[in-house]
Amino acid sequence: MDEESWHKMRIILSSTSMKKICLLISCVLLFCTFILSIALGQTSISLESIYQAFFHFNDANTEHVIIRTSRLTRAIIAAVVGASLAIAGALMRALTRNPLAAPDILGINAGAIFFIVSAITLFSIDSLMSYMWIAFLGAGIAGAMVFFLGSLGRDGLTPIKIVLAGAAITALFVSFTQGLLVIDEQGLQSVLFWLAGSVSGRSIDMLLPVLPFILVATIVSIVMGRSINVLQSGDDIAKGLGQRTIITKIMLGIIIIVLAGSSVAVAGSIGFIGLIVPHIAIGLVGSDFRWIIPYSAVIGATLLLLADLAARFIIMPLEMPIGVMTALIGAPFFIYIARKGLAKNA
Amino acid sequence: MTIRTKSDRISFQIALKTCLITLILSLLLALLMILGLSAGSDFIHPWIVIQELFGYGSGDYNFVLHTLRLPRVLMALLVGAALGVAGLILQGIIRNPLAAPDIIGVTSGASVGAIVFIVYFMGAVSIQFLPLAAIIGATIVSFIIYLLSWKKGVTPIRMVLIGIGISALAKAMVTMLLVISNVAATTKAYLWLTGSLYGANMQDVYLLLPWVLVLLPLTFVMARIVNVKELGDDIAIGLGVKVQIYRLFFLLISVMLAGSAVAFAGGIAFVGLVAPHMSRMLVGRSFAALIPVTAIIGGIIVIAADIVARIAFLPKDLPTGVFTAAIGAPFFIYLLFKTRNQ
Amino acid sequence: MKNVLKAHDLSVYYGENKILENLNLQIPEGKITVLVGANGCGKSTLLRTFARLIKPKAGQIFLEDDVIQKIPTKDIAKRLAILPQGPVAPEGLTVLQLIKQGRYPHQSWLKQWSNEDEKIVNKALEVTQMTDFVDRSVDALSGGQRQRAWIAMTLAQKTDLILLDEPTTYLDMAHQIEILDLLYDLNVEENRTVVMVLHDLNLACRYAHHIVAVRDKQIYAQGKPEEVVTMEMVQNVFRMNCTIIKDPIFGTPLCVPHGKGRKVGR
Numbered sequence: 038m039d040e041e042s043w044h045k046m047r048i049i050l051s052s053t054s055m056k057k058i059c060l061l062i063s064c065v066l067l068f069c070t071f072i073l074s075i076a077l078g079q080t081s082i083s084l085e086s087i088y089q090a091f092f093h094f095n096d097a098n099t100e101h102v103i104i105r106t107s108r109l110t111r112a113i114i115a116a117v118v119g120a121s122l123a124i125a126g127a128l129m130r131a132l133t134r135n136p137l138a139a140p141d142i143l144g145i146n147a148g149a150i151f152f153i154v155s156a157i158t159l160f161s162i163d164s165l166m167s168y169m170w171i172a173f174l175g176a177g178i179a180g181a182m183v184f185f186l187g188s189l190g191r192d193g194l195t196p197i198k199i200v201l202a203g204a205a206i207t208a209l210f211v212s213f214t215q216g217l218l219v220i221d222e223q224g225l226q227s228v229l230f231w232l233a234g235s236v237s238g239r240s241i242d243m244l245l246p247v248l249p250f251i252l253v254a255t256i257v258s259i260v261m262g263r264s265i266n267v268l269q270s271g272d273d274i275a276k277g278l279g280q281r282t283i284i285t286k287i288m289l290g291i292i293i294i295v296l297a298g299s300s301v302a303v304a305g306s307i308g309f310i311g312l313i314v315p316h317i318a319i320g321l322v323g324s325d326f327r328w329i330i331p332y333s334a335v336i337g338a339t340l341l342l343l344a345d346l347a348a349r350f351i352i353m354p355l356e357m358p359i360g361v362m363t364a365l366i367g368a369p370f371f372i373y374i375a376r377k378g379l380a381k382n383a
Numbered sequence: 384m385t386i387r388t389k390s391d392r393i394s395f396q397i398a399l400k401t402c403l404i405t406l407i408l409s410l411l412l413a414l415l416m417i418l419g420l421s422a423g424s425d426f427i428h429p430w431i432v433i434q435e436l437f438g439y440g441s442g443d444y445n446f447v448l449h450t451l452r453l454p455r456v457l458m459a460l461l462v463g464a465a466l467g468v469a470g471l472i473l474q475g476i477i478r479n480p481l482a483a484p485d486i487i488g489v490t491s492g493a494s495v496g497a498i499v500f501i502v503y504f505m506g507a508v509s510i511q512f513l514p515l516a517a518i519i520g521a522t523i524v525s526f527i528i529y530l531l532s533w534k535k536g537v538t539p540i541r542m543v544l545i546g547i548g549i550s551a552l553a554k555a556m557v558t559m560l561l562v563i564s565n566v567a568a569t570t571k572a573y574l575w576l577t578g579s580l581y582g583a584n585m586q587d588v589y590l591l592l593p594w595v596l597v598l599l600p601l602t603f604v605m606a607r608i609v610n611v612k613e614l615g616d617d618i619a620i621g622l623g624v625k626v627q628i629y630r631l632f633f634l635l636i637s638v639m640l641a642g643s644a645v646a647f648a649g650g651i652a653f654v655g656l657v658a659p660h661m662s663r664m665l666v667g668r669s670f671a672a673l674i675p676v677t678a679i680i681g682g683i684i685v686i687a688a689d690i691v692a693r694i695a696f697l698p699k700d701l702p703t704g705v706f707t708a709a710i711g712a713p714f715f716i717y718l719l720f721k722t723r724n725q
Numbered sequence: 726m727k728n729v730l731k732a733h734d735l736s737v738y739y740g741e742n743k744i745l746e747n748l749n750l751q752i753p754e755g756k757i758t759v760l761v762g763a764n765g766c767g768k769s770t771l772l773r774t775f776a777r778l779i780k781p782k783a784g785q786i787f788l789e790d791d792v793i794q795k796i797p798t799k800d801i802a803k804r805l806a807i808l809p810q811g812p813v814a815p816e817g818l819t820v821l822q823l824i825k826q827g828r829y830p831h832q833s834w835l836k837q838w839s840n841e842d843e844k845i846v847n848k849a850l851e852v853t854q855m856t857d858f859v860d861r862s863v864d865a866l867s868g869g870q871r872q873r874a875w876i877a878m879t880l881a882q883k884t885d886l887i888l889l890d891e892p893t894t895y896l897d898m899a900h901q902i903e904i905l906d907l908l909y910d911l912n913v914e915e916n917r918t919v920v921m922v923l924h925d926l927n928l929a930c931r932y933a934h935h936i937v938a939v940r941d942k943q944i945y946a947q948g949k950p951e952e953v954v955t956m957e958m959v960q961n962v963f964r965m966n967c968t969i970i971k972d973p974i975f976g977t978p979l980c981v982p983h984g985k986g987r988k989v990g991r
Contacts, residue, residue: 209652
């Protein structure tokens with residue numbers, strides 16, 4: 038968005054103290070949603086049981102077991118993945134200075150998925166650590182391809198070109214992925230649910246390898262907040278102010294790949310979080326990335342937890358893949374943005 | 384080269400270079416088609432193929448040739464031509480070389496229609512109606528996208544964005560349906576989604592043929608208008624083009640071409656994106672010249688992909704769509720890399 | 726003096742904002758008319774409304790004596806040509822291909838390239854001195870050459886009226902004069918009516934027979950530059966103090982803005 042649009046948007050929280058308070062409130066909301074996520078589902082669990090499960094664990098009690106094994110894991114994964122995707126989206130937006138940039142739109146998720154599926158079907162790779170690194174590789178290559186494709190031509194990297202390039206590269210990788218799955222029919226069924234995006238049915242071991250990466254990436258991105266702000270004014274101005282723009286951009290790129298790649302490795306393809314959440318965050322706190330990133334993390338975690346909750350109930354007793362849920366919420370939002378012309382600079 | 388009647392009432396221009404290129408490409412196409420008829424689990428010598436086609440053969444290969452392979456090769460040709468030109472039109476209307484038929488929701492809409500059919504109706508209703516379901520899906524979704532893009536007129540950018548959003552929604556619905564369906568349906572669905580010419584018969588060819596035979600010449604006749612529209616809305620209006628009406632008109636043609644192709648062949652990817660680029664490299668920007676060349680190149684890509692799909696992993700018969708992407712994408716990237724400094 | 730283009734009680738909106746209100750303006754035939762005004766005053770909007778690119782909320786545009794909304798758009802294109810600001814040609818389009826598009830309003834499905842088409846395109850190439858550039862790619866030309874190519878396209882339209890929206894913006898001085906001289910010649914030799922928006926007041930004074938100053942949703946003043954461009958006008962329209970002197974070569978008003986700068990020799 039150009040400068041004018043930034044200023045014209047209503048910034049609901051204008052003072053720093055208001056921002057701090059709201060962040061605190063959001064964290065509380067996140068916590069509540071987290072607890073709800075553990076409590077609700079096919080079996081409803083009372084709050085007291087939850088308390089007991091944490092502090093007076095009794096492994097004979099089925100409820101406690103459910104809480105500790107599946108529900109807790111699920112909630113943690115949803116929160117972490119939601120936060121990661123949201124931050125990745127915010128950073129992509131910063132890097133491309135384009136409100137339409139998000140990991141799913143720009144092909145990064147599709148690339149990561151293709152590489153993982155290739156690893157499973159072609160090379161029979163099984164280890165979780167490997168998935169993670171393969172996801173990074175896939176995300177990186179896809180991202181690079183989209184940038185390259187979108188920059189061709191005399192007018193360089195315009196927003197609409199990068200979106201179209203993203204669509205093309207996504208189509209490419211999705212097509213290859215589908216091809217692989219058709220060749221290997223057994224692989225298809227097992228991978229299908231994960232492909233569609235899922236935070237359930239996983240053990241905490243799946244999250245642990247990527248967790249340090251995500252944590253480090255998040256911390257670095259928060260610390261880089263001021264540099265990101267400077268970058269928003271444009272390459273030339275940033276350089277004029279003494280910033281090493283190339284290094285900043287590379288670092289942002291790496292963080293995005295780590296966050297998006299990790300999310301895909303753990304939870305498959307979940308879309309739209311990276312697109313919507315930064316939008317909401319910016320609407321709340323304006324264009325200061327020192328605030329946008331923490332807000333995006335919290336809102337993203339909350340949103341994905343809520344989506345997961347909804348996914349449990351909508352087609353009960355079956356469960357909807359969470360990727361479908363985020364698409365159902367996210368796409369109308371995206372269309373609304375497109376019509377409103379907030380993406381007018383595209 | 385200019386053709387003019389004496390009284391100057393009728394006049395045309397034909398570029399000699401384009402004619403030459405079209406001729407060469409047609410030859411290539413014919414060769415490829417013969418190869419397509421030869422290749423397969425039973426390799427039939429090309430010379431025998433030619434004999435059989437013209438009625439001189441022994442009739443031994445009748446079944447394989449006429450019932451199995453000929454429809455498939457013809458279908459590949461029609462599908463490739465239709466998708467290629469659909470992409471060409473779209474790139475002209477949206478004024479962006481990266482536009483592809485999926486953006487207007489054709490492929491994702493057809494997917495919804497087809498998957499709904501496969502999951503819910505496949506037992507009850509004959510498989511013959513699958514293409515119909517796909518076309519209905521494609522039409523409805525394209526309609527929705529156009530409506531949503533309408534805000535006192537449709538701008539290309541808005542259409543692209545909304546197309547991406549609706550396609551995502553459609554894909555989510557498809558995924559949902561796949562998740563709740565049984566294994567057999569899922570496999571068949573995935574096959575369709577990837578794009579396959581398996582089981583193509585002459586009936587299907589005859590169903591697709593009128594679409595292509597009518598729409599391609601129609602586009603050709605209207606080619607001048609696209610040339611003007613490519614200069615931008617303001618200039619086009621200044622030159623007297625009714626921009627909104629023609630935009631809708633060309634979009635409809637593109638949807639019909641792509642929709643009918645996808646209905647019969649599934650979600651074959653990349654032909655609509657890549658074929659126009661290749662033809663542009665050969666014959667430049669004149670739209671009238673681009674149409675036949677793109678159609679032929681589109682046909683070449685799909686036929687080639689189908690040949691590879693049939694013999695690469697013998698005895699398995701792989702879906703063609705895997706290889707249109709496999710052939711199309713690297714070529715595309717190579718092309719763009721080559722032209723990056725222009 | 727016949728009036729070839731007329732705006733009557735024109736009100737134009739951009740979204741919710743009123744840009745022009747109850748505006749009346751008559752464009753004299755066979756002359757060069759230049760619209761001037763501060764940034765965002767609505768001069769471009771006015772020109773585009775004249776060219777029927779924008780639909781007015783109220784009021785009418787008359788092309789000769791017909792209401793422009795009632796005339797089929799292709800017919801308008803035979804009488805009026807518009808060159809918008811900053812046109813972009815598709816990559817790889819050649820100069821010849823571009824200029825040929827200008828013949829669109831005169832062509833039909835059967836008549837795609839008549840003798841007349843060919844003659845007119847060649848003439849347009851000659852007049853703009855682009856004959857040597859026919860096979861060059863439009864995007865590979867310099868700014869001045871590119872603008873000449875676009876003007877050649879509008880010339881190929883063979884209209885009596887040519888409207889241009891800031892045809893000289895982003896061009897260097899030599900190219901600006903090149904374009905304006907070309908338009909001047911067209912007006913003198915072929916009696917074409919030229920209406921353009923220029924942001925350079927001094928160039929406007931030099932070339933315009935009729936200057937129109939737009940301010941505050943209305944016409945502030947119009948007439949011969951010598952009569953219209955005064956210190957007061959510049960102050961009111963451009964919010965700038967200046968001294969008006971006579972151009973040493975052309976005798977037309979030359980506006981020297983006040984403000985800071987080195988004072989040499991005084």
